[in-house]
Amino acid sequence: MNFEDVKKFMKDLGWGILATSDAAIVGARPMSGWAWKQNELWCATGEPSDKLAQLRKVPYAEYCFCSAAGKHVRIAGPCTISTDNDEKLWLYNAVPALKAYFPDPAVPQYVVIKMTPDNIRCAEATDLSYTQVKLK
Secondary structure, three states: OOHHHHHHHHHHHOOEEEEEEOOOOEEEEEEOOEEEEOOEEEEEEEOOOHHHHHHHHOOEEEEEEEOOOOOEEEEEEEEEEEOOHHHHHHHHHHOHHHHHOOOOOOOOOEEEEEEOOOEEEEEOOOOOOEEEOOOO
16 A cells, blocks of 8 residues: 555545544544645644643644454654644635534634654554555
């Protein structure tokens, strides 16, 4: 699987699980409002949230996208939180479903988690034999 295959797999599934931690408590939650911008994975979320509190303490996370057959992709890396209106607008336009959650991309409750992956790996089946994927 290459980077383009990873993006197609994610798009086909739609939803992934985002895991964060504050070094004491781990949280995992389904997420769908995401898009790739060059080699960064951006995801919409609401302020305040447990995931943002955890990312402010430990700015590293992992996404997992998994099919019913067990094929999955794990994407991990450092994260930043953006409240920049231009960045929020870019993701808002890239993910039309966000309009159901945020009536206006400039509302302060809408923020963007920006991940710069440093580890992308995939498993074709449940044997957990991982293959590293390089960003283009």
